[in-house]
Each structure stands twice: as C-alpha cells, then as structure tokens.
Amino acid sequence: MGELTVFIIEDDFRVADVNRQQVEQLPGYRVAGCAKTMAEAFDILEDTQLQPDLFLLDVYIPDSPGLALFRELRIRFPEAGIVFLTAAKETGTIGEALRGGAFDYLLKPVSFERLQQTFSRFRQQHVLLSTRTELFQQEIDLMRTGGDAARNSAQTEGQLPKGIDRLTLDRIADIIRKSPAGGMNASDVGTAAGVSRSTARRYLEHLTAAGQVKAQLNYGDVGRPERKYIPSE
Template identity: 40%
Template sequence: MIEVLIVDDDARVARVNAAYVEKLPGFHVAGQAHDAAGALRRIEALPGLDLVLLDHYLPDGTGLAVIQEMRRRGLQTDVIMVTAARDVSTVQAAMRHGALQYLVKPFTFAGLRAKLEAYAQLRRTLDGGGEAEQAEVDRIFGALSAPAAPGLPKGHSPTTAELVRGCLMNAGGPLSAQEIAERTGVSRQTAQRYLKLLERTGQARLTLKYGDAGRPEHRYVWTAHV
C-alpha cells in the first residue's frame, strides 16, 4: 500500500484530493496538512510515508521550501507538486529540488490518476532492485513522463488541454472562452481553440447565450464522464 500525505492550504481542496487518492487501488491517505510547519511535522511523524502531494502556496511558506527542509532533515519521502503555480521558474525549481512530478490545478481525477498510476509503476520498477541496463534506466527515468494525449492534434499541448478540460469539468455550468481564459491564465484565443477541440471530441457541448444586441455569445458545457 502506498501511503500518501495531502498538503493543501484549502481544507476543502485537501478533502477532494484525498477522496481522489482513496479511489485508486493500492493507495491510502495517511494524513492531511494545511501549512508548511504541519506538513513537516506529519512527514516526520508518519511511519512508512511514501508520497507527499504538495501544494506550493502555503500560509507560512512555500512547497519548495518544504522540499528543501525535508532534504536538509534527511527526509527522502517522494513528492509530487499539486499546485496552481504555473510559472516556469517554480516548475524548474521544483524539479531541481527533487519533485518527481508537477500537476497544475485545476485538474481532473483522470489527470491525478495518471500521475499516481505512473508513480506506482515507478515504485514497482525500483522495488525490483539489482542492476539496470540502459533500457531499464530509460524506463525508470521516463516512468513519470506524461504520455501524449491520444488523438491530440499537432500544435496542441497536453498540459494546456488538461488545464482547460479540468476548468470546464469543474465549472458546474456553461463557460465562455473569456471566462476559461480568466480562470486558467491562458489567452482567450488559446481557450477558444481548446474548447473547440473538446466540442469536436464530444467532451463539451456548445450553447449560445443571446443578449440584447449583437452576435450570441458562445458558451461551452462539460458533457463527458471521467
């Protein structure tokens, strides 16, 4: 059983992430923490902890600082960042400090499931022990790489596709390209392009909102089930 600690400053989000983790065979939520100090206490106190799903924005520090302090204390628990921080400098720093993966909020259950299943596969590979030929080394280093989304057209990013998909799925109602752009940080044109892709693949449905004058506003509603 892979024991997981959920760290998020928002208790509601932590509960949702914990529910996601508990859905997956072979994973168990060992605890939750909502700030950096609490995370470090739990990591030290929990026996057999394997993995931390770590938010970056915490009330008393950052996820990166937590990783640094973990390593300074000799705590080698694996870390996957689960955060809304999307700037390249933070992603790069997380990688350099030893985070195994980086999942950008908002995300779907499918997005988290893919990361955790890849982590479980990595654990199985490493538990085999012994020496590794180059092919085995390549499998180990590539175990947590996100595979290209099947059928994704050329020029489309799997990360952006997952970001827009997750935003629309969690919206609870129709959203326009402008609203998606504001919630995810991508441009309106990018949001529109990915929304059209979701519509073409049957994951979203286009609706029209008519105003007092002018062209109707295009709005999209999530229709797929993950």
Template identity: 45%
Template sequence: MNNIRVLVVEDDAHIADLHRRFTERVEGCDVVGVAYSLDEAREMVEVLEPDLVLLDLYFPEGQQGTELLREIRAKGLETDVVLITAAREVGPLKEALRGGVFDYLIKPVIAARFNECLTKYRHYRSRLSSGVCIGQGDVDKLLHSAAKNSFSNASATLPKGIDPLTLGKVRSVLEQSDPAVGLSAEEVGAQMGVSRSTARRYLEYLVAVGVTYADLVYGSIGRPERRYFSI
C-alpha cells in the same frame, strides 16, 4: 509490495479533501494524513514517514511548498514529492525539477491525470524494489516514462502493417502485466489469440516509439528470453 502511503499537503480544505478522495480511488494507495499548513506537514513527514507527499506550492504568508521539498531532500528522507500548483510560470517548475519532484500537476487537477500519476508512481516503486542490481534498461524505464505522453502523436502516423486497434490491445495487455516481470511475445500473443510473430511486431513498434521497454532475461536453463515491460 505494500500500499503506497500518501500525505496530502494543501491549505484549502475543499481541495485537500478532493485530492484525498482522488488518492483513495487509486488501487494500492492509502492516505495516511492531511496537512493544512507547512508546519503541520513537517511534523507529519517526521512522524508518519510517508512514501509520497502531494504538495501544494503556495501557502499563506508567502510560504511555498518548495521549502518542504528542500527540507526533505536535505534530510535524506526516502519520501517522494508530487508538486501540485495553479502556477503557470516556468520558474516554479524549474525549481521543482531541480528539487527532484516525481511529477508536477497543474490545478485544477483532472482525475484521470491524477490517477495516471499515482499509478505510475506505484510502478516506479515496484520496479525499484524488485532487485538490488539494475541495468541501463532499468534506468531508462524509470527515468524516461514520459515517453508515454508522446504515444498518441506517434500513433497518428502508424506504419504499414500496424493496426491501431490491435496496437491498443497489445499495449493494454502489457500495461496489465506485472511491471517487475513483464511479458514475452509468446505470452502476449497467447492472451490476445494472435501469433507470436504478430505480437512481437507490435511489441517492437512500441519499443521503437518509446512506450515499451525490452530486455533480455537470463533464466537458469536455456537461452535468454526477450521480455517486454510497460513504461
């Protein structure tokens, strides 16, 4: 998979530079341009054809980033948008969601949240490019990745037999796997030095709380294999 080509659109030069540096720290992401106005952004979107636009909401003279979002959608461009704003009102969020933004970040953006957003986007792009056919599991994985955010709440009341440290290690192993291939319970167990049944118990718990997605993969020979994918 090629690196993600990112365009930063922000009228404040200091913040634009900060977002550029945040982006360049994320593996597999390249900043192809920085636009300080919506007019500049329109030209760069046409010429550079970025994969992702990091778009500020408010610009001078009453202009809003959602104007560019609507134009990108109207032209049918294969460019995704993450809206970044200091606004706390619900209205802009509703408009952004209707416009199909990939994510919505509130300023000042925390580096860890920024990194999470771009990493999630890389996995999303990788998943979409992994084949021409999709199933319900693929759709759920792509559209419901927000389930990760509720993982910490679910972890606060772990059921009997689920150790938080082991659970964290299982999740870490899965997150480092190829998002297009996933891992079987046997492979997770081998990496952690635990039995297949133990690995599967933890993996199935992650499926139950919505952090992991499981699917049956049919090989050319033998029975289908249950594999797990990090959402």
C-alpha cells in the same frame, strides 16, 4: 508490494478533501495524513513517526515562503517522492521544483486521468527501485516515460526493439504463462524455448518492461538471490 502511503499538504481543506478522495480511488495507494501548514505537517509527521512514500503538496502554503517546504521535505525525507498539485505557473518555481527532484508538477485543476498517470508511473518506479539490484536501459526508460504510454506506442506501431523477434517473444511469453507457481529462471526458460540463457534473459527483460511478466528475487540460504519470472496478474 503493499499500499504506498501519501501525505497531503494543502491549505484549503476543501481542495485537500478532494485530493484525498481522488488518491484513495487509485489502486495501491492510501492517504496517511493531511496538513494545512508546514508546521502542522511536521508536527504530525514527528508525532506519528510516519515515513510517507509520496508527498502531494501545493506551492502556496501560508508558513512556507516560496519552496521552503519542498526543500525541507527533500532534506528530512530524501527517499520520499514529491508531486506538486498547485496553481503556481511561474517558470522559476516550476524549474526549481523539477531541478530539486520533484517527481511531477501538476497544475490545478488536474484531471483524474492525469493524476492517475503520475501515480501509476510513481508506483512502477517504486517497485523497480525497491525490488531490483540492477536495471537495464529499457527499464530506466520505462520509469522515465511510463509503462502504459510505452506499451501503447509499441502496440500501435507494431515495432520491436532490435534483437527481439515476434515468434521467439510469443513463445517465451507462453512459457511464462504456463510456468509453475514459483516462476522460472532464465536458464529454465532458455531450455524450454530452445535458446541460450542470455537470449532468454533479454526476452524476459523485454516482457518485464512491457508489463507482461514480473521479475522477483528469491533468496536462498547461500549465494546470490535467484531472479525468477512469473506472469503478470
């Protein structure tokens, strides 16, 4: 997957420049444009036919009373994510933003680490939703909580979900690490590991959710796309 595009809407040009610099330090992202007002934002977006993957915006925009800009963006760009970066701390504003579908709500000044956490989680969600036809509960949980936090917690506690044992997990992980360039499907992994296809699939999805394995769909000439697993880079 290529870079995700970000459009920044911030009325203070100095803050906007800082935001741009921080976003462009994040792997897999590029800033596609900036605007100081709602009118300027929509002029740029309409002129360029830009379809950003993510908007980063302030609440306090001169020509956008309340959350007018946020509501308009949700209508015009329903598939784009929206992250607030603002000094607005009012619970009513925060509640409306989150209920309205904002991906995250960050208060100024935000640390680079916190910003990075949000953008990493957004990219994980974007990848899952754009490359998959179905999701398992563990993957939905991963999108909601963030993969790094989930992995760190699991590693710290040394716990595995019910139905996953360490020896089999390590064996399947090793099989994928040594797999051919095109990856392996669940049946092939099951045969190599000496387990059933459904068991192999369960372990492979656990490894995928943990970020140790990547799943990809290979489309053939006929029939349903084949799901193959490859090592994470």
